[in-house]
Amino acid sequence: MAGTALAVLAIFVVASLSFRASYLVLTNDRTGVVLLRYRAEQGDKFSISYIHSVNKSPVTEIYQIRDGKIVLTALEFETFGAGMPTELEPGQSLIRLPEGGIRIEGFDRIIVDLRYNIGHGADIVFSFEERQTALGSLDAAGQPVRISFEEISVWQRFGLAR
Secondary structure: OOHHHHHHHHHHHHHHOOOOOEEEEEEOOOOOEEEEEEEOOOOEEEEEEEEEEOOOOOEEEEEEOOOEEEEEEEEEEEOOOOOOOOOOOOOEEEEEOOOEEEEEEEEEEEEEEEEEEEEOOOOOOOEOOOEEEEEOOOOOOOOOOEEEEEEEEEEHOOOOOH
16 A cells, blocks of 8 residues: 555656746846746747837837747837837838837847846836736846746746756
8 A cells, every 4th residue: 555655656756747837937137036937838929118228218029939939029119219220130020000109020039048137217017918017026126137938847836846
């Protein structure tokens, strides 16, 4: 009887180690503390919005999860100016938004290391599936936030493994 229970427990442990789920994870890049974690899948999109530091207008960067990587797909902004694209690259298209502003689609750039620093004034907003989170609500101003797409085991999810 004890042998059977031990065998069942061993099968459970092995099975749970192999079960992995995908998440978008926001981590303090200095301390390694997980600030936010959302269940995510291939094809999901998220965005980062902020006020551009030079031209002082809103910018939204749109990303998609593809093949386990974060890919910049589009950029929305109000006006052309310093720090904004001024020419389209091959494969890109410019769309004038009905509410005003501009959207450039077709960036298709894999972002290996997506990081933002929490601002002291204007905040950076992370949006995913109708949820918006100001990075400043997650940690102190000046802290670096890393955004990654990760496959995490059940044990890692509950902090029982690294």
